[in-house]
Amino acid sequence: MNTLLRRSIYTLFATLTLVAFSGCSKDDIYLYYALKAAGENKSELKAVLKHYRTVDKDPEKLKAAKYLIANMPAHYSYRDTAAINRYYSKALEILGTGPSPDWQRDTLRQISDSQFAGITSDIISDVQVMTADYLIYSIDHAFKQWKTQPWAQHLSYEEFKDWILPYKVTECQSLDNWRDVLSEFYSDSIKTVTDPYDQRNTIYGAIEIVRNEIHSKQSAIGHRVIWEGRGSIPMRSAGTWVRMTYGSCLDYVTMGSAVFRSLGLPAAVDQVPSWGRNSEGHSWYVFPDDRGREQVTINSLIMPAGMQFYPYERIPKVWRTTFVMDREMVRYRKTAKYSYPFDLCRQDVTDKYNVTSDLEIKVDINSVKEIRERKYVYIAMAVNNDGPQWKILDYGRLKRGKAYFKKMGRNMLYIVVGFDGKNIIPISKPFILRKDGDVEYLFNEGNTKTVSRELRRKYYESYNVVDMRRRILNGKFQCSDYPDFREAVTLYTIEQTDIPDQIEMNAERPYRYWRYMTPDGSWGSISELSFYDSDGKRLNRKGIANPEAGQDAIDRAFDRNLLSNFEINQPNGNWVGMDMGKPIEVKYASVSPRSDDNDVCPGNEYELFYFNGKSWRSLGYERAEGNSLFYDNIPLNTLLWLRNYTRGNNERPFIVKENGEIEWW
Numbered sequence: 001m002n003t004l005l006r007r008s009i010y011t012l013f014a015t016l017t018l019v020a021f022s023g024c025s026k027d028d029i030y031l032y033y034a035l036k037a038a039g040e041n042k043s044e045l046k047a048v049l050k051h052y053r054t055v056d057k058d059p060e061k062l063k064a065a066k067y068l069i070a071n072m073p074a075h076y077s078y079r080d081t082a083a084i085n086r087y088y089s090k091a092l093e094i095l096g097t098g099p100s101p102d103w104q105r106d107t108l109r110q111i112s113d114s115q116f117a118g119i120t121s122d123i124i125s126d127v128q129v130m131t132a133d134y135l136i137y138s139i140d141h142a143f144k145q146w147k148t149q150p151w152a153q154h155l156s157y158e159e160f161k162d163w164i165l166p167y168k169v170t171e172c173q174s175l176d177n178w179r180d181v182l183s184e185f186y187s188d189s190i191k192t193v194t195d196p197y198d199q200r201n202t203i204y205g206a207i208e209i210v211r212n213e214i215h216s217k218q219s220a221i222g223h224r225v226i227w228e229g230r231g232s233i234p235m236r237s238a239g240t241w242v243r244m245t246y247g248s249c250l251d252y253v254t255m256g257s258a259v260f261r262s263l264g265l266p267a268a269v270d271q272v273p274s275w276g277r278n279s280e281g282h283s284w285y286v287f288p289d290d291r292g293r294e295q296v297t298i299n300s301l302i303m304p305a306g307m308q309f310y311p312y313e314r315i316p317k318v319w320r321t322t323f324v325m326d327r328e329m330v331r332y333r334k335t336a337k338y339s340y341p342f343d344l345c346r347q348d349v350t351d352k353y354n355v356t357s358d359l360e361i362k363v364d365i366n367s368v369k370e371i372r373e374r375k376y377v378y379i380a381m382a383v384n385n386d387g388p389q390w391k392i393l394d395y396g397r398l399k400r401g402k403a404y405f406k407k408m409g410r411n412m413l414y415i416v417v418g419f420d421g422k423n424i425i426p427i428s429k430p431f432i433l434r435k436d437g438d439v440e441y442l443f444n445e446g447n448t449k450t451v452s453r454e455l456r457r458k459y460y461e462s463y464n465v466v467d468m469r470r471r472i473l474n475g476k477f478q479c480s481d482y483p484d485f486r487e488a489v490t491l492y493t494i495e496q497t498d499i500p501d502q503i504e505m506n507a508e509r510p511y512r513y514w515r516y517m518t519p520d521g522s523w524g525s526i527s528e529l530s531f532y533d534s535d536g537k538r539l540n541r542k543g544i545a546n547p548e549a550g551q552d553a554i555d556r557a558f559d560r561n562l563l564s565n566f567e568i569n570q571p572n573g574n575w576v577g578m579d580m581g582k583p584i585e586v587k588y589a590s591v592s593p594r595s596d597d598n599d600v601c602p603g604n605e606y607e608l609f610y611f612n613g614k615s616w617r618s619l620g621y622e623r624a625e626g627n628s629l630f631y632d633n634i635p636l637n638t639l640l641w642l643r644n645y646t647r648g649n650n651e652r653p654f655i656v657k658e659n660g661e662i663e664w665w
Contacts, residue, residue: 030070030325037073038127045069047132048139056140060157064139064165067324072127074325074344078172079124087116088174088237101224101246108232120233123172134175138167141179145264151206152264159288163266166323169258170269174237181238183262189213190263204289207265208304214256215301221245225252225300250283252300257285269321270296270349274391276314276412277460277652277665279383286320294352312463315354316381316409317393320347332395336376338419340392348394354409357437359396361403361416363427377403377418377427382665384651388609388616388641390417390426403428411435413639413653413665426614430639432665442655443613443638451656452632455608456498458642459598459650460664468594469497471522477503477589479511483544483579488517492589501602501626502532502588510585513544515577524549524567524574528592529557531578534585545576562597597648600624604646611639611653639665 035042048069052062078084090111094104142165146152152164167175189209190200199205223245234251235244241255253269260267271283284297287305295305322345329344350356363377375398380390396405396416403416416428429441461469473495478488491505505514514531518524531539543554549568557566557576568574580586592599600606601624608619608631619640622629634640639653654664 027066027070031066034070034073034127037125038130041128041130044130044132045072045127045135048135051132051136058143061139061143063157064143064161065135067161068135068139068165068167069127071323071325071345072130073125074330075126075168075323076123076171077126077129077175078119079122080119081129083116083119084174084233085237087112087119087233088235088240090115091232091235091240092243095240095243095245096221101222101226105226105231105246112232116233120172126168126175130175135167137177138179139165142261142264145179145183145262149206149264150201151203152266154290155266155288159266162322162324163268163288164261164264166261169261170236170254170321172234172236173258176238178238178241178258179262181262182241182259185242186210186213186217186259187263202290203265203287204295204305206263207260207267207287210259210263210265211256211301211305214259217242218244218252218301223247223252225249248283249300253283253285253297256301260285260287270318271321272315272318273393274316274381274383276316276381276409278313279385279391279649296353309353314409314411315350316412316414317348317407318350318353319343320349321345322347332376336395337374337421338376338424340378340395342395348407350407350409355435356407356409357433359403359405359408359433359439361405361428361431361439362441363398363401363403363416363418365398365401365418365427374419375399377416378424379403379405379408379414380417381412381414382430382639382641382653384649387643388611388651388653390415390424392417392424408433410437429613430611443611449636449658450633451636451660452630453634453656453660453662455600455629455631455642455662456627457599458606458644458648459596459652460654462596465595465598468525471519471525472497472499472591472593474519475522475526475591476517476519477505477591478515478517478577479505479507479586480513480515481511481583483513485513485515485517485575488515494591497593499591501628502536502590505586505589507585510583512580512583513577514580514586514589515544515575516589516591517575520572522574523569523571524553524576525594526557526566526576526591527562527564527594528560528590529566529576530590531586532588532590534587536588539578539580539584539586541578541580543576544579546574549574549576562592562595562599562601565594567594596650598650600627600629601644601646602626604644607643607645608634609641609643610635611641616641 035045038045048065052065091108094107098104146160146164193200226246226248235241257267257269267285267287269283270286273281286294286296289295296309297303297305298307298309325345329342333339376395377398378392378395380392382388383391394405396403410433412433415426415430417424418427429443432440434440475494476490477492478490480488491507492503516529533539543558545554548570553566554576556564566576605623606629607621609616610619619631619633634656636658637655639655641653652664654662656662
């Protein structure tokens with residue numbers, strides 16, 4: 001962390017002690033130390049307070065100014081304002097030009113690395129750079145929108161303070177006239193809706209009008225949500241926001257929240273650091289509607305608010321980005337010997353999205369003096385980072401040999417870790433927090449039971465994968481002497497989704513035409529089809545299909561890419577196969593259902609690991625010969641992990657239960 005910013009935070013920590021022995025209110029003490037942390041810039045902040053005491057004598061505005069200044073030390077900007085403005089100028093020259101948003105991203109990333117390296121790590125607390133004019137401008141603009149716009153007037157001051165007032169939406173946002181720029185650029189639609197009009201007069205209705213305009217204008221310039229790779233310096237100025245053509249979900253919902261607030265519409269950003277069974281996280285915006293209910297989105301600014309929120313995802317922790325400083329987090333930052341970089345301004349809203357539990361977990365720290373003395377421990381979940389690792393989600397307190405955590409999402413696998421003076425180490429057994437709130441510990445050191453088991457996947461099957469796999473049930477392999485298969489011989493019918501990698505055809509004689517006939521209602525829906533001769537050699541002949549299938553669809557059935565699919569725009573009567581040119585004997589055939597490419601794949605290299613309570617240990621390396629792996633020494637009720645060294649990033653821990661079933665986490 002930047003030295004000056006750290007100093008500001010440490011100064012704020014002193015308030016926590018002083019408040020306990022002072023007759024002053026917390027707000028007054030926080031304000032006093034914020035002004036002290038401002039150093040030479042204190043006069044600018046005091047000028048704001050004087051303005052609302054003597055010029056604009058609005059007691060609510062004065063209260064708002066005190067609130068913003070008191071929490072300002074936890075917020076920060078780039079120190080080199082001139083440099084970041086030069087970068088944004090270059091960005092405006094590139095955004096909207098060139099062949100694609102990906103090209104724009106890559107070009108700006110090269111500029112970021114070559115011309116502006118290090119700028120994002122050189123930050124300074126806002127109390128040291130804030131000007132009186134800017135803060136007064138921001139407060140006045142926010143109050144005007146709150147008091148005059150028909151959709152916002154019912155909000156209380158406390159709601160206004162949390163959802164609209166802050167002078168920035170994200171850290172390192174330019175202290176520019178973003179409220180004017182965004183409220184003007186994205187207000188065309190809302191201006192054309194005349195009073196009286198119910199939709200315009202409600203928060204939900206107004207946000208939907210504005211959201212549609214944002215989406216329409218962003219689509220017109222070719223925006224793209226970037227899921228992969230590292231981007232350039234984030235777009236965090238008013239000018240770049242209105243021209244932004246690429247970004248992550250967080251980038252888009254941050255921009256959207258800024259647009260909403262500029263119009264006096266309440267909005268905030270919520271974020272899950274990692275889904276319960278995924279290494280990736282997600283961000284979305286949320287707002288209170290006219291009935292006081294919080295409406296959430298599911299996918300950037302594309303979908304309407306209030307749709308069902310990811311009903312199948314497991315949620316360990318959700319954080320809301322706020323302006324108010326978490327004083328307990330300040331205390332943690334000051335006193336923890338190992339300080340994980342949690343955000344200082346965050347609110348735990350997990351219980352708004354998931355059933356949660358406050359946890360009391362048994363830990364083993366008898367031999368780790370550092371952990372016993374420091375009192376802070378951490379709760380973590382398993383993620384894939386070139387193999388299994390534990391990702392910290394939150395911190396907790398250590399009391400009398402037990403770790404305590406608040407608001408943890410249920411139906412999740414966790415572990416408690418601690419800092420031993422050098423490293424973060426596990427200090428509890430992995431445990432499952434079940435749906436009913438029960439805690440089930442894994443890895444019993446006295447348990448030596450093992451089982452022989454076939455493994456077919458390295459990642460759990462989502463509801464979509466299960467649906468796609470079911471679409472091969474009742475599919476048939478057939479051969480014929482006629483290209484239209486008017487006299488077809490059925491050699492094999494698929495009766496279960498776990499089919500062999502190579503299916504014996506057992507035809508009585510050679511045939512020229514061979515196909516896979518997809519079941520009715522499946523829309524074709526396969527990923528890959530192969531035919532083999534008696535030597536096991538993959539045959540490469542002319543692809544054929546029913547007349548409704550184009551050549552592109554046929555090619556996708558034979559391209560050896562498990563993420564491209566043969567699928568037809570009709571539910572029934574679809575098939576795909578090969579014209580061998582002459583009658584031949586096909587010994588084997590194989591079909592791969594549409595999937596996420598996380599099945600065991602022939603030729604890929606795998607290694608199975610188990611967690612022994614402290615680290616991950618190997619149970620054996622193997623190159624897959626078919627679509628499954630076989631291990632005869634798998635420990636029961638112990639955390640396992642199957643790595644694929646050949647390709648793919650999706651891997652999750654699992655356990656094999658006593659009845660042989662696999663439970664994915």
